[in-house]
Amino acid sequence: MLTRQDNELICRTGPDTAMGNAMRRFWLPVAQSSDMPAPNGDPQTIEVLGERFVVWRDQNGRAGMYAEGCLHRGASMQLARADGDGLRCIYHGWKFAVDGTVLETPNVADPKFKDRIKGRTYPVREAGGVVWAYLGPKEEEPPFPHWPFMDLPDTNRINARAIVNCNYVQVIEGLVDSSHLTVLHSSALAKTNDSDLDYAKKTTHMQFDSAPIIEADETDFGFHYVAIRQGEAHRIARVTSFITPCFIANANGDLLLVIVPINDERCSFFHIWWDAEKPIGEEPLRSEQLKFVGLDEPTLRKYGMTDDTWDTPNAMSLANGFGQDRQCQRDGHFTGFDSITQEDAACSVSSGKIRDRSQELLCSADVAIGRLHRCLLGAARAVRDQQDIPALRAQIDQAVGVSGEIGPDEDWRGLVPHHRITSSPRTRAGRAQ
Numbered sequence: 001m002l003t004r005q006d007n008e009l010i011c012r013t014g015p016d017t018a019m020g021n022a023m024r025r026f027w028l029p030v031a032q033s034s035d036m037p038a039p040n041g042d043p044q045t046i047e048v049l050g051e052r053f054v055v056w057r058d059q060n061g062r063a064g065m066y067a068e069g070c071l072h073r074g075a076s077m078q079l080a081r082a083d084g085d086g087l088r089c090i091y092h093g094w095k096f097a098v099d100g101t102v103l104e105t106p107n108v109a110d111p112k113f114k115d116r117i118k119g120r121t122y123p124v125r126e127a128g129g130v131v132w133a134y135l136g137p138k139e140e141e142p143p144f145p146h147w148p149f150m151d152l153p154d155t156n157r158i159n160a161r162a163i164v165n166c167n168y169v170q171v172i173e174g175l176v177d178s179s180h181l182t183v184l185h186s187s188a189l190a191k192t193n194d195s196d197l198d199y200a201k202k203t204t205h206m207q208f209d210s211a212p213i214i215e216a217d218e219t220d221f222g223f224h225y226v227a228i229r230q231g232e233a234h235r236i237a238r239v240t241s242f243i244t245p246c247f248i249a250n251a252n253g254d255l256l257l258v259i260v261p262i263n264d265e266r267c268s269f270f271h272i273w274w275d276a277e278k279p280i281g282e283e284p285l286r287s288e289q290l291k292f293v294g295l296d297e298p299t300l301r302k303y304g305m306t307d308d309t310w311d312t313p314n315a316m317s318l319a320n321g322f323g324q325d326r327q328c329q330r331d332g333h334f335t336g337f338d339s340i341t342q343e344d345a346a347c348s349v350s351s352g353k354i355r356d357r358s359q360e361l362l363c364s365a366d367v368a369i370g371r372l373h374r375c376l377l378g379a380a381r382a383v384r385d386q387q388d389i390p391a392l393r394a395q396i397d398q399a400v401g402v403s404g405e406i407g408p409d410e411d412w413r414g415l416v417p418h419h420r421i422t423s424s425p426r427t428r429a430g431r432a433q
Contacts, residue, residue, distance in 0.1 A: 001357060001358060001359075001360050001361070001362060002357040002360075002373055003358060004356070004376055006055075006373070007354075007355075007356070007357045007358065008381065008383060009377060009380050009381075009384075010169055010373065010376040010377055011167050011169055011264060011354050012264055013049045013050060013167075013168070013261040013263075014049060014050030014051070014263070015049075015050060015051060018380040018381065018383050018384035018397060019245075019376065019379070019380040019383075020049050020050065020261075021101065021136070021383045021384075022245055022379040022380050022382070022383040023049060023141060023245045023246065024134075024135040024136035025049075025137075025142065025383070025389060025392060026047065026134075026135045026142065026244070026245055026391075026392070027125070027132045027133070027134050027137075027142065027144055027145060027228070027337070028132065028134075028246070028258070028260050029130045029131070029132055029258050029260055029268070029270045030048050030053070030055070030131055030133045030134070031046060031055055031130070031131040032130060032131070032159050032161050032231050032270070033129050033130060033131060033159075034129070034159065035128060035161070035307075036055060036057060036063060036131060036368050037055065037056055037057055037082075037178075038057065039057045039058065039059055039060065039061040040057065040058065040059040040082045040084065041056075041076055041082060042082065043055065043056040043066075043077055043080055043082070043087060043284075044056070044075070044078075045078045045277065047066060047262045047263060048133075048135070048260065048261070048262065049135065049260075049261050049263075050262075050263045050264065051067075051068075051224075052068040053065050053066060053067060053068055053122070053137075054066045054067075054076075054077040054078055054080070054087075055131065056080075056087050056098070056432065058082075058084070058085055058086065058087075058097070058098055059082075059084045059085060060085075060104065060178055062089065063098065063124050063126050063131050064096075064097070064098030064099070064121055064124060065121060065122045065124050065131075065133050066087065066096065066119065066120060066121050066122075066154060067120035067121075067122075068118075070089040070091065070094065071096070071102075071117065071119050071120055072089065072091070072092055072094050073089070073091060073092070073093065073343065075089055075091040077089060079091075080142075080264050083095060084247055085097060085103065086098075086103045086104075088104075092105075092106070092107045092108065093105075093106040093245065094106075094107075094165070096119035096121065097119075098121065098124070100118045100119035100120070100121035100122060100423050101118070101119070102114040102115075102118065103115050117361045119336060122134060122135055123141060125144050127144075127147075127150040128149045128150040128152075128157065128159075128272060129154060129272070130159065130270065130272070131158040134423060142392055145396055145397035146397050147256060147272075147397045148274065148397075149256065149272055149273075149274035150167075150396065151327040152274050152276060153281075154281050155279040155281045155282050156186075156274060156275055156276060156277075156278070156279055156280060156304055157272065157273065157274045157275075157280070157281050158271070158272070158273040158274075158280055158281055158286055158289055158290065159271070159272055160264040160270075160271040160290055160295040161268055161269065161270050161271070162268075162269045162271075162295060162300055162305045162306075162341060162345070162377070163262070163266065163268060163304075163305050163306060163307065163310040164266070164267050164305065164345050164348060164349065165265065165266050165271070165304070165310060165315055165316060165317075165349050165353070166265065166266070166267070166348050166349045166352070166353055166354075166355075167261070167264055167266040167267070167353060167354045168259045168260070168261040169267060169355075169372075170348040170351060170355055171198060171259045171267055171269060171344075171345075171348050171378065172242070172246065172248065172259050172372060173348075173369055173372060174344045174347065174348055175240070175248045175250075175257055175259075176225060176240060176242055176248070176368040176369065176371075176372050177198070177365075177366070177368065177369060178212055178214060178227030178238065178240070178368070179211065179212060179214065179227070179365040180227075180328060180347075182210035183210055183334075184334075184335065184343050184344070184347065184382050185340050185343060186334045187332075187333045187335065188339055188340045188343070191197055191292075195292065197273070197285075197288060197289055197292055198254075198278070199377070200313070204408055211365065212227040212228055212229045213226075213227070213228040214226065214227050214228075214365060214367045214368065215365070215367065215425065216367045216368050216370075216371045216424075217226075217413070217421045217422075217423065217424035217425075218371065218374075218375070218421070218422045218423040218424070219241075219254055219394075219399070219420055219421055219422060220390060220391065220393070220394040220420040220422055221241070221243045221244060221391050221394040221395075221396045221398075221399045221419075221420075222241065222242045222243050222244040222375050222391055222396075222399070223241075223242050223243040223368070223371040223372070223375055223399065224239055224242070224399070224416060224419055225239070225241075225242075225367065225368040225371065226238065226239045226240075226412045228406070228412060231405065234405035234406065234407065235405065235407070235408065235410075236289075236403065236404075236405055236406075237403065237404060237405075237406045237412040237415060238251035238373050238401075238402075238403045239251055239401060239402050239403070239412060239415050239416055240368075240401050240418075241399040241400060241401055242368075242371070242372060242375065243391070243396045243399045244375060244379055244390075244391035244396070245376070245391070246258055246259045246260060247396070247399075247401075248401075249399050249400050249401035250401045251401040251402060251403045252401065252403060253400065253401055253402050253403065253426070254273055255271065255272065255273050255274075256270075256271075256272045256399070257269070257271055257272075258272075259268065260380075264353075264354060265353040265354065266310065268420060271293075271295060273289065281350055288295065290341075292339065293340050293341055294337075294338050294339025294340055294341035294342050295341055298359060299342070300341075301314065302314060302323070302338070303315070303316055303323045303338075303342050303345070304316060304323075305341075305342075305345065316346055316349045316350075317349075318347060318350075322346045322349060322350055323337070323342065323346070324336045324337060324346065325337070333342055357373075378390070379391070394420070398418065399419065400414060400416060400419075402415045403415075
């Protein structure tokens with residue numbers, strides 16, 4: 001349970017909010033490379049953390065990200081025209097390079113004027129099929145993280161993005177809640193028995209044991225938690241890592257999830273799968289994987305989870321029953337939704353644009369939920385109180401998710417020996433003694 005004050009603190013991410021300022025201190029995904037304009041193509045407006053920006057590629061394919069309003073008189077750079085090595089505002093012709101260099105100011109006679117100013121652009125990196133941006137203070141820019149999938153070609157990676165019409169915290173909560181998997185996804189998990197997909201094989205055991213043992217530790221990057229289920233001969237431990245401020249290293253070990261607020265009531269849900277050996281990014285594997293989890297284009301559009309459908313009648317709402325197929329449910333499907341992604345989204349969206357957590361009743365299965373709230377509050381309060389965010393000193397790209405078999409008396413933390421634990425039930429018990 002959170003007070004309304006603390007709930008507001010972690011959920012609000014717009015300009016000049018504590019949580020928003022904390023998130024701006026990290027490199028965040030802002031677009032998929034595949035969704036970016038073509039080189040020298042039309043600029044495109046995006047919204048991130050409650051602010052509008054324009055993204056664009058110059059004639060050499062370099063990505064740029066601009067504040068939407070032109071530096072000069074604030075006309076939208078959405079109206080700007082692609083012009084080779086720069087983007088030219090149509091109002092007075094000022095031209096900006098992707099790094100903010102002002103190339104031309106045709107309505108100013110002084111030729112040195114442009115050398116004294118800089119366009120409102122943001123540091124951008126493109127890696128792993130994603131465009132990443134840093135939106136915080138220039139002097140505080142952290143090192144760019146190097147996730148494992150960034151070294152792989154497109155053929156060995158799958159990138160997907162969904163739009164979810166609710167606050168980002170609600171989506172993250174679903175991703176650190178292992179006990180719902182056996183229940184909510186029971187029909188989807190049943191299909192794993194007949195699937196050859198690696199993703200399916202890694203999750204088939206979650207059909208059983210709806211009350212796993214759940215433990216969590218605080219770490220330098222955020223926290224990790226385990227869900228331990230009893231298998232036929234061994235216990236199966238799935239360790240998931242939450243990496244401040246909005247990253248999830250899934251327990252399958254080959255999936256990074258990133259939930260970036262578009263604004264306080266809508267978020268981008270990025271998925272990145274990778275496989276160093278198998279060309280999962282090629283057909284038919286790519287389409288099979290996306291369809292299995294409900295991230296294929298037709299399914300996303302059916303539920304209003306794309307850039308051009310999130311505000312249409314298709315979007316999940318009380319008015320359309322969140323897209324649930326009751327006849328399918330009566331015919332035997334547990335939920336009546338197409339797949340895992342839609343089941344999770346429906347539960348997140350149905351609790352409101354911003355959930356009131358002051359009325360929640362958490363239980364022993366929600367240990368990781370409590371850790372999440374504590375972690376987010378810590379980051380927001382640190383920025384508010386002008387203190388350091390601990391995760392900025394950690395190697396966040398070294399945090400992993402992992403799944404493995406452990407013996408009856410074996411400690412699951414042996415699966416992640418390189419994670420630096422800062423607080424755990426064991427250490428607190430030791431101090432109490």
